[in-house]
Amino acid sequence: MNLLRAASTVSLLTLVSRITGLVREQAVAAAFGASALTDAFNVAFRLPNLLRRLFAEGAFSQAFVPLLAACRAQEGDESTHRLIDAVATVLFWVLIATSLLGVLAAPGLVWLIASGLKEAGSFDAAVAMxxxxxxxxxxxxxxxxxAGVLNTWKRFAVPAATPVLLNASVIGAALYGLPLFERLGWPPVHALAVGVMVGGVLQLAVQGPALARLGLMPRLGLRPATLAAAWRHEGVRRIFRAMGPALLGVSVAQISLLINTQIATQLGAGAVSWLTYADRLMEFPTALLGVALGVVLLPQLAAAQAGGDGGRYAGLLDWGLRLVLMLALPCAVALLVFPEALVAVLYHRGAFAAEDVAQTVRALQGYGFGLLGLVALKVLTPGFYAKGDLRTPVKVAVGVLLLTQLLNLVFVPRLGHAGLALSIGVAALVNAGALLIGLWRRGSWQPQPGWGRFGLQVLAGSAGLGLALDQAARRLDWIALGQQEGLRTAWLAGVLLAAGLGYLALLAGLGLRLRAFARRG
Structure with a gap:
């Protein structure tokens, strides 16, 4: 198959997903602003989302997909289908039990990660949602x-497109469900929670036809004897054994998120929401650059490792790191010097007031400080994974988790919720630096000639971009321009386009040949 075409498809659909995700946050911000109720919704959504990242897209996927691919290659499609049936049966019953337990234990779970909502008066709303x-x-x-099955059969489009359905469902809930709930006398914010559930059902529903076309629709065992047989399947046991180490690696970042959520709820109404809105905006460049680099770079690193070509391996890492610096540094500069315009155009409408813009800007600048590290991790972590080293990134991540909380002790009393974001940003830079040093000491990465000149060129170009954006930030009143929504959006698009083109032109003028980045592959 054409890997470049597949990578382009996934990247394009990821772009659509991120855009609709921003629109989703815009709709929520316009309807509810940043308040105790939006804090409650974000906390309530964070609980199932946390488990999704830990198990569904984390430990389970990391354990299931390699075993599925190996089973198909070694034992054929019929044996693979039996594995799918057994895994689906066990997973179905485990999920039924987990969902019932979560519904019953909701008050305790909310208190565990957001006890501060009691003082804000939105604890009961968070429990209900x-x-x-x-x-x-x-x-x-x-x-x-x-998604694991479809990707194994090289059907990438459906899994990549499904997140759009969640975003569309929540947007619909904010626009149409809210007034309906008001007419019915129900809490309007609960419409968002219903929108999330509808989005989840829609995402699951679109998988069915795609699986059916391949003849791989799982056959669920609904009788106790069938469940017992599925549990005894060797593939199921291997998946659960493999999930342990994978769960440890995935859980570190999620533990940090839980701790930060608990701290944020102690900082007053709106803090969780300001951080959530800033995080959504910060994740836009992180996800786009990360997906492009991950899809393109990791298979080539694995191939170089399998072929014993250490020179090519090191060269690929060097190429990826240069690309990170060239693309992520100007994005970080934009988040640091031009945040008000970005936040105002995206969120400043409806219930989202000028004060909410100011508070979200503070959080966004904290995240922006570490953007370069966050994107660099998308290159550095695969550098270890491609060599079969899963332990080193986990060890570093544990150390970074401890560092993040120490930084919180320093920053949060002085900066409030923005201190939480800054702690994450600083820790991301430390994480990336530790992994980079580790790859260098092992000889997996050796700086190629020309790094000094290249670094100065990118720094000069980013400085020029920063000066231009700073002037645009000072000369235009982005809050007052909210009276003319179309004009404000046009100004933002024009400024960003001019700054981006100016940055590339400045790099070219400084002698950086951009075409050189397209030659390695």
């Missing part, structure tokens, strides 16, 4: 199973 949304983890775990 947790109960509505908790079965979302069941939908997404089954979606992860389906």
């Amino acid at each position: 947790t109960r509505i949304m908790f079965p979302y983890i069941a939908c997404m775990s089954l979606v992860a199973l389906s």
